[in-house]
Structure formats: structure tokens, C-alpha cells
Amino acid sequence: MAGDRDTADRYFEPKVETMARDLLRARQEERVVELVEYAYANSAFYRALWDEHGVHPRDVRTLDDFRDRIPFITKDMVRAHRARTGDPFGGLLCVPTEELTSVSSSSGTTGDPEFFAEIWEGAPPLVTAQVRDLWELGLRPGDRVLSPPGTFRNLMDAGFQALGAVVIEVDTWMGNMPEVVEALRTYRPAYLQMMYPQMVELEHLAGTTDLKEAFSSLKGASCAGQPLSRKMRERIREDWGIDVYEYTSAADTGTAWECREHDGFHLWEDTVFAECVEVDEHGWRDAAEGDLGELVATDLDNRAAPLIRYRSEDLVRLSRDRCGCGRTHARMWVAGRRGDETLVQGRSVVLRDIWQAVEDQPETVAGVFQIVRAGREVGELRLRVGYDPRLTGDVDALAGRLGEAVRERTGVKPVLDMRTEEDLLKTMTSVAKFPRVVKS
Amino acid sequence: MARADTLARARTLDRPELAYLVRFPTPEGIRDMELTWAELARDTDWATARLRDHGLAAGQRALLTTSGFEGFWGHAVIGALRTLKVTYGIAEAMGWDHRRTAVFHRELDPHAVIGLSAETVEGLAGAADVGEMFRTTPVVLARPAAVPVLRGVGVSAALIATVGPALALECPERGGAHVNAAEWRVGARDGQLSVAAGEARTSVLPETPLGIPGRVITSRCACGSEDPRVLFAEANQPTSSRS
Numbered sequence: 001m002a003g004d005r006d007t008a009d010r011y012f013e014p015k016v017e018t019m020a021r022d023l024l025r026a027r028q029e030e031r032v033v034e035l036v037e038y039a040y041a042n043s044a045f046y047r048a049l050w051d052e053h054g055v056h057p058r059d060v061r062t063l064d065d066f067r068d069r070i071p072f073i074t075k076d077m078v079r080a081h082r083a084r085t086g087d088p089f090g091g092l093l094c095v096p097t098e099e100l101t102s103v104s105s106s107s108g109t110t111g112d113p114e115f116f117a118e119i120w121e122g123a124p125p126l127v128t129a130q131v132r133d134l135w136e137l138g139l140r141p142g143d144r145v146l147s148p149p150g151t152f153r154n155l156m157d158a159g160f161q162a163l164g165a166v167v168i169e170v171d172t173w174m175g176n177m178p179e180v181v182e183a184l185r186t187y188r189p190a191y192l193q194m195m196y197p198q199m200v201e202l203e204h205l206a207g208t209t210d211l212k213e214a215f216s217s218l219k220g221a222s223c224a225g226q227p228l229s230r231k232m233r234e235r236i237r238e239d240w241g242i243d244v245y246e247y248t249s250a251a252d253t254g255t256a257w258e259c260r261e262h263d264g265f266h267l268w269e270d271t272v273f274a275e276c277v278e279v280d281e282h283g284w285r286d287a288a289e290g291d292l293g294e295l296v297a298t299d300l301d302n303r304a305a306p307l308i309r310y311r312s313e314d315l316v317r318l319s320r321d322r323c324g325c326g327r328t329h330a331r332m333w334v335a336g337r338r339g340d341e342t343l344v345q346g347r348s349v350v351l352r353d354i355w356q357a358v359e360d361q362p363e364t365v366a367g368v369f370q371i372v373r374a375g376r377e378v379g380e381l382r383l384r385v386g387y388d389p390r391l392t393g394d395v396d397a398l399a400g401r402l403g404e405a406v407r408e409r410t411g412v413k414p415v416l417d418m419r420t421e422e423d424l425l426k427t428m429t430s431v432a433k434f435p436r437v438v439k440s
Numbered sequence: 441m442a443r444a445d446t447l448a449r450a451r452t453l454d455r456p457e458l459a460y461l462v463r464f465p466t467p468e469g470i471r472d473m474e475l476t477w478a479e480l481a482r483d484t485d486w487a488t489a490r491l492r493d494h495g496l497a498a499g500q501r502a503l504l505t506t507s508g509f510e511g512f513w514g515h516a517v518i519g520a521l522r523t524l525k526v527t528y529g530i531a532e533a534m535g536w537d538h539r540r541t542a543v544f545h546r547e548l549d550p551h552a553v554i555g556l557s558a559e560t561v562e563g564l565a566g567a568a569d570v571g572e573m574f575r576t577t578p579v580v581l582a583r584p585a586a587v588p589v590l591r592g593v594g595v596s597a598a599l600i601a602t603v604g605p606a607l608a609l610e611c612p613e614r615g616g617a618h619v620n621a622a623e624w625r626v627g628a629r630d631g632q633l634s635v636a637a638g639e640a641r642t643s644v645l646p647e648t649p650l651g652i653p654g655r656v657i658t659s660r661c662a663c664g665s666e667d668p669r670v671l672f673a674e675a676n677q678p679t680s681s682r683s
Binding site: 012013016088097098100101102103104105108112113115120121122123125128129131132141142144147148149150151152154155156157158161162163164166167168169170171172173183187268270271300301426428 | 441442443444445446447449450451453454455456458459460461462463498499501506507508509510511512514515518522525527528529530531532534536537539540543544547548
């Protein structure tokens with residue numbers, strides 16, 4: 001499937017990547033204790049919050065103390081601080097602004113983009129934490145990579161170049177896939193970053209282009225922004241011949257990638273302290289190993305604006321068992337976002353079921369759809385669905401079939417708003433994310 | 441620190457001299473050219489001097505709007521901003537992502553905005569008074585098609601553009617965008633710009649027409665630079681004649 005790959009030299013930092021868990025925990029504990037002191041001394045947000053909770057750094061000497069005493073934070077709390085004080089960093093900043101190297105931002109799918117304050121030397125933080133993952137994928141000095149489409153999390157080139165890869169400048173964003181295919185044939189790159197809209201466009205090219213041949217030089221391609229459906233993943237792996245590595249956000253502290261085992265996303269636990277918890281009105285408790293819980297993350301390698309016990313709203317299963325790849329760092333499997341579940345007249349509807357119904361229709365196989373809702377509880381299920389106009393003779397007939405398929409899977413008859421895929425993808429507000437749940 | 445350790449390990453790798461393969465359009469199709477680390481370092485030094493001419497200095501903030509495939513000059517500009525100790529924010533240059541530029545501009549109040557595209561300006565104009573937004577920004581370096589729009593609403597924009605694989609940057613005199621004469625030869629024939637690599641460049645690039653309407657001024661600039669200056673026809677069009 002993939003191009004040549006050096007499998008004997010799998011770990012970029014073997015001592016760290018395969019570190020015994022008790023040593024990893026000791027390192028985390030040391031870092032967390034330092035972090036609490038540092039954040040209290042330098043962040044207006046944490047000092048105010050912890051004072052309000054009667055917590056002082058002197059009370060935090062172990063990881064257990066940390067978990068017992070330090071309160072969770074949420075995006076809304078940071079936004080509220082930002083609104084109250086006018087501080088664009090929501091009070092998280094621990095250094096004067098002049099000390100920052102750069103400021104990147106979140107996708108901004110649920111409001112204004114949030115800032116990420118960055119201090120770095122050789123390469124920006126996000127892509128630096130991906131170097132181990134890219135090495136695992138097979139990237140080696142001298143390999144070529146196509147430039148990724150977006151810059152909102154900074155220019156990523158320096159990370160690829162840190163590994164000795166050469167960046168080929170190609171516009172890989174939506175609308176340019178014929179040029180990308182041409183570049184693949186000309187330059188024979190080893191790696192390509194993909195986003196969801198590119199997949200949809202490639203799917204359209206698949207009928208007229210030998211994508212398997214075009215992609216044959218790749219050691220791997222990554223895909224982020226949203227999970228691939230089972231069908232799309234099979235298509236990419238089997239029909240296009242790409243060893244695709246999905247990755248996801250590590251609760252805004254970095255990213256978590258699949259390894260070659262493709263069995264969960266590895267969190268680099270020397271950069272993040274991860275918890276998987278169940279939270280309700282009575283408090284919180286750890287989710288049992290393997291059970292679904294919310295990912296809570298603490299930055300261990302961010303002196304600019306660390307997130308500390310940050311509730312990500314990502315519902316995950318977390319395992320600290322050693323992976324088949326030999327790494328000891330935890331893996332997670334993402335089930336969805338807290339709040340993505342929609343209650344239609346009291347009946348629970350989840351994205352996965354709608355996705356399946358949409359993908360089952362040939363004209364909507366790319367799975368381009370959104371739930372339109374004002375709140376979590378609604379009277380009717382409103383769906384906006386993108387179809388491939390080249391495959392669609394009768395949109396009304398498609399809507400009829402699709403509506404029935406959704407009803408069979410969810411028990412709810414949807415109200416459908418049919419658009420072309422292109423029209424719907426144009427509503428994206430970030431290269432990374434196609435929002436599945438929108439307000440209007 | 442974890443990331444610092446990762447980069448320390450990366451520095452032990454046997455890395456190639458090549459940083460980028462730069463691709464650029466010509467009337468005959470896409471051309472490519474190698475960009476080495478040594479060349480990138482020289483490009484960064486040159487960009488640093490040009491941005492310093494605009495008064496950029498330590499402690500200021502800048503907003504860079506650029507796309508993922510523009511690293512060959514984005515890397516040099518970021519290197520320049522880092523050398524000058526200017527904190528930079530970064531946003532996409534694509535028009536549909538204009539809201540990100542608006543948020544950065546509102547929240548960070550940058551001293552300089554670098555790389556504004558016509559598409560971004562058009563997007564911003566749908567929800568804001570672009571003139572009001574940028575008139576108080578001391579340095580606005582915009583792409584050719586955005587320059588007349590901005591100047592038309594009273595923003596004293598200077599030009600940033602690519603001339604094939606070369607970066608062109610206007611100085612505060614605003615008399616055409618300078619191209620580094622030590623690295624490139626730029627010219628114009630029949631009203632179309634061309635570029636050739638200088639002898640210092642590793643990759644050979646003979647005179648290559650670019651299909652970009654414009655002309656070149658070779659006389660000394662009022663800023664004192666002997667670098668040739670490129671005048672892009674697109675940047676000097678009255679706003680009303682643009683489609």
C-alpha cells in the first residue's frame with residue numbers, strides 16, 4: 001500500500017516514547033507541581049479562579065493533590081474572562097505579550113477563533129509535537145511533502161523541515177485537486193496532509209483519474225478536522241492505496257495521532273496530562289478504563305498560556321495499556337462531542353446514525369451534512385445535506401429516499417434542505433473543520 | 441521541555457541543503473525552483489532589513505495573512521519578524537476566512553498587517569468599514585489587487601508580492617516594490633514582468649516571462665536602495681476599473 005518505509009527505526013525519541021508508566025507519571029507529577037506554582041504567579045485567570053476555590057500552590061505537592069484541589073476550566077470560563085477584562089488571551093497568558101513568538105488560533109467553528117499564545121525556537125509548538133508522529137508514519141530526511149492547506153495554527157513547514165523533509169509548494173486547498181494530482185505525479189512526495197473537503201473533491205476525480213497510481217509514492221497521509229467515516233476510510237485505504245493516519249486535537253494542548261497500528265490516538269503524555277472523567281451536577285469521578293468520559297487536559301509544555309484541567313467537551317475512551325507499537329503513552333478513541341447529541345421531541349439522535357444513512361445513498365456518499373438546530377432539544381430534526389450533482393438526476397427523489405433512511409436509523413423523520421456538496425462546503429469557516437452542528 | 445528535546449533530537453539528523461521546491465505560474469505553465477537553507481537565510485536577512493525600514497521593532501505586534509503554499513516567502517517574513525522580536529499573529533489569506541483577520545486585528549491591534557489579499561479585503565468590507573479599520577494601522581503591506589482598494593479608502597498601503605520565486609516589498613516611499621538585486625534580475629518586456637535567478641542562486645533560472653503586467657524601475661529609490669523596483673499594473677489600477 002505505502003511507499004518504502006524504514007520499519008527498523010520506528011521511534012524518534014525511543015526513551016520517551018516507550019518510557020515506563022511509573023516514570024512517565026513521576027515526570028508528570030514534577031511538571032504539574034511546577035506548573036501550578038508558575039500559573040498562580042503569572043496568570044490573572046488562574047490566580048482569580050484558584051483564590052475563589054481557596055486553592056494555593058503550596059497545597060499541591062502531588063498529582064493526587066492536583067486532581068483533588070485544582071478546579072476544572074471550560075472554554076466558556078475563558079471567554080467570560082475575556083469579555084469581562086478585554087484581555088484577548090482570557091487571562092491565561094503567563095508572560096508579557098512581547099515575549100510571545102506568535103499567536104495562532106482555533107478553527108472558530110463555534111464563535112470567534114480563540115488565540116493560542118506561542119513561544120518557540122525551531123518550529124511552532126503544534127507541529128513540533130507532531131514530529132514523532134511523522135517519523136512513525138515514515139517521514140525521513142530528504143523526503144518530500146506537499147505543503148498543507150492552512151496556516152491558522154501557524155506555518156507548519158518548519159516541523160516537516162526539522163525532520164529534513166523538503167516542502168513542495170502546492171495549493172492543496174479545495175478546488176485544486178487536479179493540480180495536486182499532477183504534483184503528486186511530478187514530485188513523488190512521501191507525505192500529504194489532507195482535510196475533509198479535499199477528500200470530497202478527490203472522490204469526484206476518482207472516476208476519471210487513477211488515484212492509486214497518483215498516490216503511490218506516499219508513505220502516508222494524515223487527515224484531521226473530523227473523523228473519517230468507515231466508508232470513506234475504506235475508500236482511501238483500499239481504492240486509493242493511501243495509508244491514512246487520522247489525528248485529532250489533544251484538547252487544544254496539541255494533537256493526538258494514530259500510529260501504524262491504527263488503534264487509537266496517541267497522546268504524548270510528556271506534553272499533556274490527560275484525564276478521562278464523568279462530570280455531573282454532584283461532582284466528578286474517573287471514567288472506568290475503557291469507558292466513555294470527557295477528556296480533561298493539562299498542558300505540560302507550554303509556558304505561554306497553559307491550559308490546566310481544561311474540559312475539552314470531547315467524549316473519549318482512554319487506555320493506558322501499552323500499544324501494539326510498543327509505545328506506553330495513552331491512547332484515546334473519540335466518540336464525539338459533548339452536546340452533539342440532539343433530542344428531537346425527547347428522542348436521542350446522534351451524528352453517527354445520520355452519517356450512516358447519508359453515506360448509504362450514492363449521491364451523498366461523501367457524507368456532507370449538518371444538523372441545523374437552535375439548541376440541543378428541538379421539535380424537528382432539520383438536516384442540511386450536500387449531494388453530488390453529477391450523480392443526482394432527481395433531487396426530490398433523493399430527498400425522499402434519504403429521509404426514509406434517516407427515519408429508519410434514528411426513528412425521526414427529518415426536514416431536509418438539499419444543497420450541492422460544493423455549496424455546503426463553501427460555508428466552512430476554517431480549513432480544519434466542517435461543522436456538523438450549526439445554529440442556522 | 442518535551443518539544444525542545446524533540447527539536448534537539450531533530451538537529452542530529454543528516455538534513456538536506458534544500459528547504460523548498462518553489463513552484464510559480466508562467467504563461468508556459470508551472471515552473472519550479474529549488475530554495476536552499478542558505479538562500480532562505482539570505483532572503484530572511486533581506487526581508488528583515490525591509491521590514492525594519494517600515495519601522496518594525498521589538499515589542500510590536502504584526503498580523504501575517506498567508507496560505508500554506510506560500511512558505512517560501514512566509515518563512516522568510518516570519519524569520520524577519522522573529523529577528524526583529526515582533527510578535528506575529530497568523531491568519532489565512534483566503535477570502536472566506538476574513539473573519540479571522542478581523543478578530544486578530546480587533547484584539548491584537550497590530551502595528552503591521554502583512555500580506556492582505558483582495559479577497560480578504562472584500563470579505564472584510566461586507567461587515568466593516570475597511571478604511572476605518574486599517575487607516576490607523578501604521579504599516580499595511582498588501583498584495584497587488586488589494587492595494588488600489590485600500591488606497592481608495594484612504595489606507596496608505598504598501599505592496600508585498602511575489603515575482604515568480606522572488607519576494608517584492610515596497611519601502612515606505614511607496615515607489616514600487618523592491619526586489620533583492622543581489623539574488624534576482626527582474627525585467628519587463630512588452631509590459632510583462634520577467635525574472636531570472638542571480639548568480640548566487642543554486643538553482644538556475646534563465647530569464648522567464650511571468651505573464652504579469654507591470655514595469656521595472658532601475659533608478660535609485662528615494663529610500664537609498666539600489667534594488668530594482670517593480671510596478672504592478674494591478675496595483676496601480678483605479679478601483680473602479682477592477683472587476
